[in-house]
Structures are given as C-alpha cells and as structure tokens.
Amino acid sequence: MAKDHRAGSKVRGDRLPAILMASHLLEGDTVFLSDGGWTLDPTAAKIAHDAETAAVMEAEGKAAAAANTVIEPYLVPVDLTDDGLPVARHFRDAMRQKGPSIHPDMGKQAEFAPLD
Amino acid sequence: MTLIREEGAVKDRFTRADTLDAALEIDGPALVPLTIAADFAKARPGAEFGISVPGSTPIEDVRPHLGGATLVAVEFPAFADGRGFSLAKKIVREGFAGTLRASGPLIADEFADALACGFTEVELPETMANRQPVQQWLAARATMSEHYQTGYGRGPSILQKRLAARKGA
Amino acid sequence: MYRYDEFDERFVRERVAQFRGQVERRLDGSLSEDEFKPLRLKNGLYLQLHAYMLRIAVPYGTLNSAQLRQLAHIAETYDKGYGHFTTRQNLQFNWPKLKDVPDILGLLADVEMHCIQTSGNCIRNVTSDQFAGVARDEVEDPRPTAELIRQWSSLHPEFVWLPRKFKIAVTGAEHDRAAIKVHDIGLKLKRNEQGAVGYEVIVGGGLGRTPMIGKLVREFLPKDELLAYLEAVMRVYNSEGRRDNKFKARVKILVHETGEEEFRARVEEEYAKLDGPTINAPDEEVERIAAYFAPPAYDTLPEASQVLDQARAIDPELDRFVEQNAFEHKQPGYIALTISLKEIGAVPGDMSADQMRAFADVAERYSFDEFRVTHAQNLVLPHVKKDDLPAVHAALKAAGLASANAGLITDIIACPGLDYCALATAKSIPIAQAIAKTFADRERQKTIGELPIKISGCINACGHHHVGAIGILGLEKGGRENYQITVGGDATEHAALGERLGPGIDAEDVPAAIEAIVETYLAEKTGEESFIETVRRTGAEPFKAGFTAFVESRAVNSEAAE
Numbered sequence: 048m049a050k051d052h053r054a055g056s057k058v059r060g061d062r063l064p065a066i067l068m069a070s071h072l073l074e075g076d077t078v079f080l081s082d083g084g085w086t087l088d089p090t091a092a093k094i095a096h097d098a099e100t101a102a103v104m105e106a107e108g109k110a111a112a113a114a115n116t117v118i119e120p121y122l123v124p125v126d127l128t129d130d131g132l133p134v135a136r137h138f139r140d141a142m143r144q145k146g147p148s149i150h151p152d153m154g155k156q157a158e159f160a161p162l163d
Numbered sequence: 164m165t166l167i168r169e170e171g172a173v174k175d176r177f178t179r180a181d182t183l184d185a186a187l188e189i190d191g192p193a194l195v196p197l198t199i200a201a202d203f204a205k206a207r208p209g210a211e212f213g214i215s216v217p218g219s220t221p222i223e224d225v226r227p228h229l230g231g232a233t234l235v236a237v238e239f240p241a242f243a244d245g246r247g248f249s250l251a252k253k254i255v256r257e258g259f260a261g262t263l264r265a266s267g268p269l270i271a272d273e274f275a276d277a278l279a280c281g282f283t284e285v286e287l288p289e290t291m292a293n294r295q296p297v298q299q300w301l302a303a304r305a306t307m308s309e310h311y312q313t314g315y316g317r318g319p320s321i322l323q324k325r326l327a328a329r330k331g332a
Numbered sequence: 333m334y335r336y337d338e339f340d341e342r343f344v345r346e347r348v349a350q351f352r353g354q355v356e357r358r359l360d361g362s363l364s365e366d367e368f369k370p371l372r373l374k375n376g377l378y379l380q381l382h383a384y385m386l387r388i389a390v391p392y393g394t395l396n397s398a399q400l401r402q403l404a405h406i407a408e409t410y411d412k413g414y415g416h417f418t419t420r421q422n423l424q425f426n427w428p429k430l431k432d433v434p435d436i437l438g439l440l441a442d443v444e445m446h447c448i449q450t451s452g453n454c455i456r457n458v459t460s461d462q463f464a465g466v467a468r469d470e471v472e473d474p475r476p477t478a479e480l481i482r483q484w485s486s487l488h489p490e491f492v493w494l495p496r497k498f499k500i501a502v503t504g505a506e507h508d509r510a511a512i513k514v515h516d517i518g519l520k521l522k523r524n525e526q527g528a529v530g531y532e533v534i535v536g537g538g539l540g541r542t543p544m545i546g547k548l549v550r551e552f553l554p555k556d557e558l559l560a561y562l563e564a565v566m567r568v569y570n571s572e573g574r575r576d577n578k579f580k581a582r583v584k585i586l587v588h589e590t591g592e593e594e595f596r597a598r599v600e601e602e603y604a605k606l607d608g609p610t611i612n613a614p615d616e617e618v619e620r621i622a623a624y625f626a627p628p629a630y631d632t633l634p635e636a637s638q639v640l641d642q643a644r645a646i647d648p649e650l651d652r653f654v655e656q657n658a659f660e661h662k663q664p665g666y667i668a669l670t671i672s673l674k675e676i677g678a679v680p681g682d683m684s685a686d687q688m689r690a691f692a693d694v695a696e697r698y699s700f701d702e703f704r705v706t707h708a709q710n711l712v713l714p715h716v717k718k719d720d721l722p723a724v725h726a727a728l729k730a731a732g733l734a735s736a737n738a739g740l741i742t743d744i745i746a747c748p749g750l751d752y753c754a755l756a757t758a759k760s761i762p763i764a765q766a767i768a769k770t771f772a773d774r775e776r777q778k779t780i781g782e783l784p785i786k787i788s789g790c791i792n793a794c795g796h797h798h799v800g801a802i803g804i805l806g807l808e809k810g811g812r813e814n815y816q817i818t819v820g821g822d823a824t825e826h827a828a829l830g831e832r833l834g835p836g837i838d839a840e841d842v843p844a845a846i847e848a849i850v851e852t853y854l855a856e857k858t859g860e861e862s863f864i865e866t867v868r869r870t871g872a873e874p875f876k877a878g879f880t881a882f883v884e885s886r887a888v889n890s891e892a893a894e
Binding site: 070072073074075076077112115118119137138139142143146147148149150153154155 | 358360361365379381382412428431679750756761765812
C-alpha cells in the first residue's frame, strides 16, 4: 500500500534525472544512495541521468531492503540546481530532503548544506 | 508443510485432496474442501476425514459437517486476515471437539491468539517455517503469560484471577 | 485515576519484552517488513517522512505528573525535546530510533504507560470526555467504563487482525465532548425510565474518506452487559467487514451496506448466542475499577472565591484567561481549566520538555496530581480551587501556557500533515499558524467567539475537518497543495458533517478565505448566536456566496498582477 503514497510516482513528464531515496531500518532516517553506499546527506546522493543507471540503483535499493538495511527504496525524479545538486520535483520528496518546514532547526536542513 | 502445536512440531496424519476422486485414493484420513465433504462421507462411511474451510465461511455452512469431521482446517489467506479467529470461536461454540487447525502463512506472533481462540494447531507453508522455525513459535507463545479476556485461552483471565484473589482474601 | 495492579504491571512488562523480541526478529530477517509493520503499528510505531514516530497511549486522556515528567525525560533523551498531543488524546514523539523504542517502552512501563494499540487494524486507545468526573451534566463518570474497555481490548486474541482500525469513545454527559457519533462505537451512559444505568450504543460513525454519522443500534444496554455486547459487535465486524478494499473496510461501510436494521439484527443474533455472564466483567471488578475514580478529597468551599474576584479585578490578563478557559465544576469553589497548546504561531498540540515539567508541577500542586488531554489538542487541569487560580495562572504564564483562547478561532486542531506524515497530501500545521496569526488580535477573537477550525492534511481526516465548524482539507492538485473548505461540521450531540463551500484554493489564500467566511457570519448572526448556530440556522448558502465572491476577487487580483 505504501507505494500509493509515494509522491515521486505522481510527477508528470520526465522520470530522470533521479536519485534513490529510502528510510534506514534501524534509525528511521531518510537516506540516499551515493557512490559509497547509503548517506544521510541529500547533497551526496548519486544522480541517475539515464535509465540504465537508474535501474542499477533501483536494484541496489531492493537488495538493501532484502538485506534488512533500508525500507521502501524508490527513485525520486529531481531537477538539478546550477551547482548540479538534485532537488526533488515533488514537494513531498523535497520535504524529505530538507526536514519539516515548521522546524528549520530539525532534519536534514539543520545538519547538511542546503540543496538550493 | 509444517504442523505446530503447543508442544512443538507434530506429524500431519491427514492428506489433502481437492477432488472426490483424489480423496478416495488416499490411505488414512483425508482433508477435503467443504464442497465435497458430504459426498466423501457418503462414499466412505465411517472413514475419518477433515474439512478445509476458508476463514470467510459462514458458520451455517460449516455446522452440518461438524458431527462427521474430526478435523476442521480454517484457511487463512494472509496472516493479517483475522476472520479465521472468529470462525474458530464459532466452531468451538458449536461444540466441535475435534482438531481445529489454522492453515496458512500465519506468523509466530499470532500463535498465542490462535490457541486462545480455540485452535489446536497451525499448518504453515514451508517458506514461512524456514523463516520462523518452531522454536520461535514456542517462544512467541510464551511471551505474554496473562490475558484480560474471559472466555479465551485455557487459564482464567486477569479479571477472574482478581475475583478469585478477592474471594480468597 | 486508575493505578496498575500486579497483573497490569506484568502485562505491560511482558509486552515490552515481546516488542524487543519482535525488533530483534525483524533485524535478523525472521520477520519481513510486511509482517513487522502491523506488529510495530500495534505498538504505536509508524515510519514517517523523516523518521519513525511513536504514539503513546493516554487512555481516555488521563495523566499524572510523574507520567508527564517521564515523557519529558524521554523527549530529551530519545527525541528532540518535545512531544505532540494528538486529536485522539494521545502523545507522539516524532524522532525516535527503532533501536531505542524497546527502552522507551520500558521507561513508559515504569510509570504505568504503554503504546498498545495506538495504531494498526485493532481496537484503538479508547477516548472520553476531558471533563469526566467534573461536568455537572454527567449521568455517571465514563472513565471506569473506558478503563474496563482498555483492559478488555488490550491484545484481544480474536480482534487484533480486524479489517481496519476501530475506535471507541465513551461519554457520561448530556453534552457530548467525546464525539461519540463519529466513532466506530460510541457509548453514552444514560438512565432508563426505571432509573438503571446503562449505555446507548452507536455504531458506524467515522470520518476519513467516507464520513458518516453513527447509527443507534441499542437504545439501552444494561451496564453489566457491556463486554459481551461489544464482543458481539466486534465478531460481526471481524467476520463480515470488507477486506477487499482498504477504503471500504471500516465498520461504518459494513453498517451502511448491510443496512441499519439488518446490521442490528446480526449483532443481536450473535449477542443472543453468547453466554454473557462468562464474558462480562464481574460486578466486583467494575466496582474495583470505579473506586479509582472516586472524587478527590475536595475542600468544602463556597461557590464564589473572593480571592479570585479581587485578583481578576486588578489583572485583566487573568480575568480574560478565566473567562475564556475555565469550565464549571460540579464541586463548589472549584473549576476545571483548559490549558491551550495553541499559542499564536506555535504548532498546535506541541509541548516542550520544559513545559511538561512546569505543567507537571502545577498539576501536582493544584489539581490533585491529575490532568487530561483533550481531543482538541489541549490539556485540562480538572480540579483547581478558584482561590488558587491567580497562582496557577502565574505559573502557567511563566511556562508559556496561559493562552486565553480555548474554543476561539485561534484554538485550531491540525494534524501533523506533510511536515511529518507519510500519508499526508498537503501541509496542515503552517495553515493553522497562518490563520492564528491573522486572527491574533484578542478583541477580534472575542468578537468572533467560539469557532472550532479543524485542519487535515489528507483525506484520512486525523484533523477531523468534517466536524469542524470550519473544516479545511489539504489535498494535492496538479502537483500543488490545494485546500477545500467546509462549514457547518459539528462533533457534539448535534453531530453534522461540514458542507463544501466551493473549489479548492491555494495555501496562501486560506487565511483571507477564513476572514471572508467570518465576515459572512458576523453579517448573518442574530443575537448571541455562535458561528455554528448561525450556520445551522442559515444553512451553507450565504457562506458559499461569500466564499465565491472571495475566490472571484482573488482571480481578478491575480490577473491584474500578471
């Protein structure tokens, strides 16, 4: 059922570029697939520019879920900033990249460099 | 299939058959769908058999067979589908004294509830039993030693124990 | 309030150990995520947008100071220093780690608390009137009934895998503050013509995707037959409730599709088969529980308090606070006091650990060590001496807990919405904050009077928008957040569902739209009518007209800007 709520799937138009987002099983934090495994840092997310890379990343996510490391990995369509950083195209995914809008002192926005 | 009772894994005496022809070829007790139970009983008078009923079955449909069958296997389509628990309560209420089996991909965490609702045993698909071996079922069953609900499980409920303690005092 | 005996104590301790084992079995792969998820939900643990969220049961909204201090400790040790009171009288932590949850449950058990069945497809934490045992219009205190149901429903072997969640509310008063008509089961304590106490039983109310007002299934159920009757209702629902479609799985749909008469007949048929005396709680047990809710040792006092009257005369802030937040107590010389967690600009229902400690001190000293959580995300000090009010007000003010807006337009209910919730389709809290800021002026609030606004960030309606005098529902439309507005909803004994005023609007337009609706009310009201009374009399039409005019003016403005 959770799949129904994944906002990334609602984004119209291009599915690429994309990043892979999930939740860490033991911690619950939002995590992103990077070149060196899973990262908490949204600016370090690996970006898929083509369908082949996206498919490989998705498979990596499924394997990590099967290995009980992460939960609900899914590809998130992004736009790139002038600095090449990935910003989710859907507001729900963007909220996950940042943290709660009502608490700028909490979540990713409090710990990592801003995406935009 | 793995068959688990309170005391651990046991051997299944019953053989499943989906059609009357298949059931008639079985040596020993057959486990047949509700729909062919009457025909089987007629074809094999006196032979021991069990019936398989989906958890969604109305008790009215099960009732006529409770006198003949020595086993009722309530089928759970999914572990989160609790209809089988209510059907078990209704079957027990009918006075059924045979073996009551919960069959399907149940999880160990439901074992105590299944027993409390009147099930005697759980029949698990092998994939489930591999992931949650019998030891986990026995351990899960023992995690909660008390229950509040009167009329479930074998021992007295917490409410009954409180009453007994007060009367004893 | 109720205190655990050795059985209750062992039960929650074993439950903690059980969950610890389930976490271990999840990590070693014995339990898949699909299997673990309902198990963790039945222990109040959700996975949200940024983190796990732990929902702690506050049975029928009753807490003491030791419990609140422990919650403050947990907030600081395992979370980010605050908690959030919900529309079901519970408390949520927004940032716990799965690995810490068993330890948190252990700390809760230390103060007789748990997270049992605060989520999942089972009988949820039972809710009640926040003024239970206090209100003058009460037939009988609903808390002993609620506590009995809490025990009976905890890990019920037959009813933990229901088609969908199941919520029970109990009230003992004439005026319904527990919203019993929009619960799966609503119970109202009443007296029959012979003077015996029993329950009116309402089944099949609910909000969510398909809001419905509950149907009366039993006019009078003798009090001692409660558990057997509940068992009959639950068995019919567990056996026959739909499991093919999650959105049609609540009992309200079963009642609706089966028909009221036929549903009642099925429940009564099942009930007739039950051996009631073997299921119902023994009288001694009912009395044992009830004894915990005996009135506290009140002082004998005159109704009026000179101390308070004099203090109010010289302190307008205190005067206003008492005028707005006090509720009449049945004991002379006492009042019940609503503590608004709706400071202008704050997050509705949030409380910091420091505030928890300060408030625990006040409750301990001035309210017999007891307080309540309301479904409006506020707190209540149930038994405050009028003589003590000036001191209580000063202590609350020092802790930032003296907002004099209980029931007013700035006392807004809002679900967590898209800021936290994985199901949300739109933000909810920022909308509440913006509206509260718009109406921050005290005199303006006073002029508008009682006006409950309720905001949900998705169709699931945790913010109860259907029963808000003004309801706001946030949805996603065309990749943007979009808000639908209703008026006329009511959760009380006059239960009614709100009527939509027109098309959805953008977030930034919501405060001005509310202003337009309020203007319509002020123009239409006669005499001392409250907002909801005016809507009840006029219907939604004048409000639709005002809203439509507002939407059109916005369209003109935005064209002009382009």
